[in-house]
Amino acid sequence: xxxxxxxxxxxxxxxxxxxxxxxxxxxxxxxxxxxRENGCLVEIFDAPAFHPVFCAxxxxxxxxxxxxxxxxxxxxxxxxxxxxxxxxxxxxxxxxLAQAPLSIAAxxxxxxxxxxxAMWFVEDFRIFTYWRAFATYYDLFAVxxxxxxxxxxxxxxxxxxxxxxxxxxxxxxxPLTLDEREKQEFGAQLSFVGAGYPNRRKAFAGLRNLGLxxxxxxxxxxxxIAPMLQKNGERISSEDCVRIFNASAxxxxxxxxVHADPPVAPGDFVNxxxxxxxxxxxxxxxxxxxxxxxxxxxxxxxxFSNAYELREKIRYYTAHPEERAAVAERxxxxxxxEHTYAARMKRLLDFAAECLPGFGLxxxxxxxxxxxxDLGDAVAALMRExxxxxxxxxxxxxxxxxxxxxxxxxAEAALLFLDEWKKLYT
Amino acid sequence: MRRVLVVQLARFGDLAQSKRLLLSQxxxxxxxxxxxxxxxxxxxxxxxxxxxxxxxxxxxxxDSDPGDVFAAxxxxxxxxxxxxxxxxxxxxxxPLSFACAALFSPEQCRGYARVDGQDMRSxxxxxxxxxxxxxxxxxxxxxxxxxxxxxxxxxxxxxNPPARPASTGCIGIxxxxxxxxxxxxxxxxAACVQSVFRAAGGPxxxxxxxxxxxxxxxxxxxxxxxxxxxRMEDLTGKTSLADLxxxxxxxxxxxxxxxxxxxxxxxxxxxxxxxxLSSAWCFETGPYGMGHRVWQAARPCSPCLESxxxxxxxxxxxxxxxxxxxxxxxxxxxxxxxxxxxxxVSTLDDFGATCTVVDGGNPYADAACELRAGxxxxxxxxxxxxxxxxPHNAAFLFREKDWMLPGNWNxx
Numbered sequence: 001x002x003x004x005x006x007x008x009x010x011x012x013x014x015x016x017x018x019x020x021x022x023x024x025x026x027x028x029x030x031x032x033x034x035x036r037e038n039g040c041l042v043e044i045f046d047a048p049a050f051h052p053v054f055c056a057x058x059x060x061x062x063x064x065x066x067x068x069x070x071x072x073x074x075x076x077x078x079x080x081x082x083x084x085x086x087x088x089x090x091x092x093x094x095x096x097l098a099q100a101p102l103s104i105a106a107x108x109x110x111x112x113x114x115x116x117x118a119m120w121f122v123e124d125f126r127i128f129t130y131w132r133a134f135a136t137y138y139d140l141f142a143v144x145x146x147x148x149x150x151x152x153x154x155x156x157x158x159x160x161x162x163x164x165x166x167x168x169x170x171x172x173x174x175p176l177t178l179d180e181r182e183k184q185e186f187g188a189q190l191s192f193v194g195a196g197y198p199n200r201r202k203a204f205a206g207l208r209n210l211g212l213x214x215x216x217x218x219x220x221x222x223x224x225i226a227p228m229l230q231k232n233g234e235r236i237s238s239e240d241c242v243r244i245f246n247a248s249a250x251x252x253x254x255x256x257x258v259h260a261d262p263p264v265a266p267g268d269f270v271n272x273x274x275x276x277x278x279x280x281x282x283x284x285x286x287x288x289x290x291x292x293x294x295x296x297x298x299x300x301x302x303x304f305s306n307a308y309e310l311r312e313k314i315r316y317y318t319a320h321p322e323e324r325a326a327v328a329e330r331x332x333x334x335x336x337x338e339h340t341y342a343a344r345m346k347r348l349l350d351f352a353a354e355c356l357p358g359f360g361l362x363x364x365x366x367x368x369x370x371x372x373x374d375l376g377d378a379v380a381a382l383m384r385e386x387x388x389x390x391x392x393x394x395x396x397x398x399x400x401x402x403x404x405x406x407x408x409x410x411a412e413a414a415l416l417f418l419d420e421w422k423k424l425y426t
Numbered sequence: 427m428r429r430v431l432v433v434q435l436a437r438f439g440d441l442a443q444s445k446r447l448l449l450s451q452x453x454x455x456x457x458x459x460x461x462x463x464x465x466x467x468x469x470x471x472x473x474x475x476x477x478x479x480x481x482x483x484x485x486x487x488x489d490s491d492p493g494d495v496f497a498a499x500x501x502x503x504x505x506x507x508x509x510x511x512x513x514x515x516x517x518x519x520x521p522l523s524f525a526c527a528a529l530f531s532p533e534q535c536r537g538y539a540r541v542d543g544q545d546m547r548s549x550x551x552x553x554x555x556x557x558x559x560x561x562x563x564x565x566x567x568x569x570x571x572x573x574x575x576x577x578x579x580x581x582x583x584x585x586n587p588p589a590r591p592a593s594t595g596c597i598g599i600x601x602x603x604x605x606x607x608x609x610x611x612x613x614x615x616a617a618c619v620q621s622v623f624r625a626a627g628g629p630x631x632x633x634x635x636x637x638x639x640x641x642x643x644x645x646x647x648x649x650x651x652x653x654x655x656x657r658m659e660d661l662t663g664k665t666s667l668a669d670l671x672x673x674x675x676x677x678x679x680x681x682x683x684x685x686x687x688x689x690x691x692x693x694x695x696x697x698x699x700x701x702x703l704s705s706a707w708c709f710e711t712g713p714y715g716m717g718h719r720v721w722q723a724a725r726p727c728s729p730c731l732e733s734x735x736x737x738x739x740x741x742x743x744x745x746x747x748x749x750x751x752x753x754x755x756x757x758x759x760x761x762x763x764x765x766x767x768x769x770x771v772s773t774l775d776d777f778g779a780t781c782t783v784v785d786g787g788n789p790y791a792d793a794a795c796e797l798r799a800g801x802x803x804x805x806x807x808x809x810x811x812x813x814x815x816x817p818h819n820a821a822f823l824f825r826e827k828d829w830m831l832p833g834n835w836n837x838x
Contacts, residue, residue, distance in 0.1 A: 371493060372493040372494075372496070372497055374493075374496070374497045374500070375492075375493050375496045375497065378496075378500065402543060403543060404543060405542040405543055406542065407528070407529065407530065407531050408528040408529060410500050410503040410504045410507060410529070411500055412528070413499075413503050413525060413526065413528045413529045414496050414499040414500035414503055415496065416524075416525035416528055417483075417495070417496075417499045417503075417522060417525040417526060418492055418495050418496045418499065419525070420520075420521035420522050420524075420525050421484070421485070421492075421495050421522065422492060423521070424487070424521075424522070425487040426492075
């Protein structure tokens with residue numbers, strides 16, 4: 001009779017549920033990298049793959065009531081896909097990004113099954129208010145704003161709350177050496193990347209004479225902006241954003257507002273672009289935000305608080321390239337030290353360990369003692385190939401192998417076979 | 427040359443039931459047939475299918491440790507991959523089978539496959555899962571279902587020889603199957619043995635089984651009258667699986683539950699009298715070939731789920747003690763017949779093997795026949811008439827998604 005394999009803690013497993021679309025989608029993908037950098041085994045629920053179905057529903061041209069019902073059914077179905085994935089992957093944590101398709105029924109089901117859930121609500125709580133209905137169904141609620149949001153969550157009975165600002169992904173957001181063609185295509189004295197919110201339209205309308213180039217969507221119906229708009233207002237990929245940041249002398253960063261007045265409105269949270277431009281070692285002029293000073297010191301961030309100051313600072317920094325470089329370098333150092341997705345995910349995992357009893361202490365089958373040489377060599381090679389740390393348990397390796405596509409190697413298939421054999425007989 | 431591999435990782439009985447598929451592969455010109463089984467079954471597989479190259483995997487519990495399982499498995503997988511099979515047939519809906527399927531591309535796989543990490547059933551097996559939701563109407567023998575993975579399987583009559591006694595005056599008794607609930611208790615079995623003993627004019631009895639069956643064999647002996655007990659030789663635990671074919675060849679008849687030995691007897695043409703109860707259902711796993719007898723318990727709860735506890739005190743055993751049945755077994759005419767029991771004869775049609783009820787009634791016969799015709803229509807066989815796909819069949823054999831959504835994976 002074979003002895004059961006010993007058990008101990010292995011890699012934390014996180015099922016990351018992306019939203020179907022929108023601004024928090026890239027944040028989710030970057031968070032996955034951050035989790036991997038923290039030694040997590042990450043599975044991504046690729047909700048954007050379901051987005052075409054949602055679009056097709058909108059093309060039906062049926063009554064609005066019927067469309068509502070169909071969309072709700074669709075959401076429930078996608079939510080069931082998430083719970084099925086959770087059952088198969090057995091994660092320590094299901095981490096949802098804002099607007100991830102996870103219904104209350106699905107959250108209840110996950111809770112009944114003992115699966116821990118967390119939300120990283122990377123949206124403005126004043127605009128996206130659906131958190132009021134959902135927050136209590138998550139075991140942990142991370143947000144990018146402080147008061148009064150945290151108080152309001154507490155009033156709902158949500159106490160496992162965490163202020164977790166956005167961040168940069170240094171493997172993507174980094175200084176680049178651009179060739180001439182790229183400089184030509186992406187370069188500018190003054191640039192902005194982002195969607196055409198009303199306040200931005202108003203703020204940027206008069207900046208044409210300063211050489212502003214605008215990149216991004218939702219600008220195309222504005223005649224004042226049109227001459228500045230690049231690439232016909234196409235969506236800009238994350239990679240091209242990095243090229244633009246690197247190729248621009250001054251990167252504008254104006255947080256969005258649905259109101260045109262004032263164009264530079266007071267606000268608290270700090271957007272991802274702030275960290276991304278900084279991580280690129282590029283210079284940015286950003287509007288002053290309530291939570292910015294605790295993230296960057298004054299000599300690490302050049303700011304403005306109104307349209308007049310914006311123009312003045314553009315002129316000043318355009319004329320002082322050494323100051324631009326110094327600010328940018330300090331901002332980059334601070335970002336790499338404190339504001340990476342790896343750091344954010346470490347904070348999230350540490351917080352989960354603090355406030356969720358037993359978090360991460362799942363039982364993981366580890367390797368048999370006196371592992372035969374053949375098995376040991378194969379496993380070591382496999383772990384290198386799968387980029388798994390030496391601490392990975394048998395269960396971790398199996399989960400990683402199960403996540404692979406295509407035909408498996410002899411060793412991988414033999415490990416899967418061993419796993420199934422073990423479940424059957426030990 | 428085309429190399430084909432059949433992966434059969436289940437038990438002895440399943441290995442024997444893979445015969446029609448294996449023979450069909452062997453018949454095709456240019457085929458080199460390989461068979462992968464649990465390593466304990468390699469010698470038997472070589473005996474049953476001498477034309478096949480047999481590979482062994484540590485699929486069953488055995489006395490292996492995990493390191494040994496991994497090493498043996500990896501060696502076997504490396505060898506299988508090297509052989510570059512044109513087609514690989516997976517017959518078992520089991521995690522071990524799916525792990526093995528991960529070695530091969532979906533284009534190579536038949537039956538089951540692992541497509542980009544997702545376990546998939548073929549269209550045929552999806553269909554089978556649909557109709558198996560209500561096993562009472564089972565339209566096809568498992569051996570035929572597996573054979574239909576081949577586009578043109580050999581004729582059913584070419585699978586096993588008709589049942590013919592060896593005329594040695596010797597009857598074999600398999601005292602128990604792997605699942606206790608599917609076997610007659612010793613007292614009930616003893617009464618049946620007495621009747622058969624009487625009908626056969628006092629033959630020699632050979633009690634067969636593994637070492638763990640010895641206590642049951644001893645209880646059976648105690649339940650028999652001395653004059654019959656003294657004619658019984660207990661071979662339980664004294665023979666190996668490899669000895670079994672030679673022993674069976676010397677029998678006039680084998681009394682058995684639904685076991686691997688029963689399928690081996692059918693393979694050899696040794697007449698079988700099989701007792702099917704509990705989860706055993708002869709329309710699915712009855713002996714393949716002409717002229718075997720099956721006594722099938724047919725309570726409203728039959729066939730049940732073996733893994734669920736029986737809430738009826740295994741009442742499906744009762745008909746096997748009924749005086750009318752025992753008289754029938756002893757060869758006496760009696761107009762009575764116990765309720766909840768079907769007396770069947772194994773038969774063949776163009777589609778495959780089946781059991782024809784000749785004693786008692788089969789309330790499910792019409793529905794099963796209709797499904798069988800429908801299944802034949804799905805297979806495109808000549809005996810399928812245009813009406814094979816009746817509305818009832820369409821609803822029973824297929825789920826709505828089968829009609830409307832693209833197949834997951836386009837291989838039989």
